[in-house]
Amino acid sequence: xxxxxxxxxxxxxxxxxxxxxxxxxxxxxxxxxxxxxxxxxxxxxxxxxxxxxxxxxxxxxxxxxxx
Numbered sequence: 001x002x003x004x005x006x007x008x009x010x011x012x013x014x015x016x017x018x019x020x021x022x023x024x025x026x027x028x029x030x031x032x033x034x035x036x037x038x039x040x041x042x043x044x045x046x047x048x049x050x051x052x053x054x055x056x057x058x059x060x061x062x063x064x065x066x067x
Contacts, residue, residue, distance in 0.1 A: 002043040005035055012050075025050060 005026060009016045026035040026042045030051050035044035 001046055003046055003060060004035060005042040005044055008044050008046065011046075 005022050006019065007014065007038075009022055023042065025031050026037070026044070031044055031048050031050055033045055033048055035042040035048070
């Protein structure tokens with residue numbers, strides 16, 4: 001069953017990330033399976049997961065480039 005993106009985030013994060021962050025994750029393919037956009041709203045599978053493959057800090061990004 002698909003649920004609104006904000007409801008999905010409420011089950012996983014406290015506090016809930018801002019809407020623009022959730023939409024960016026959906027747009028950039030960081031949520032798998034990919035959410036479906038209906039009008040201006042995103043809906044995703046209840047069991048969807050966020051792929052966090054990007055380095056989280058500046059130091060991590062520098063180390064990745066230097067390697």
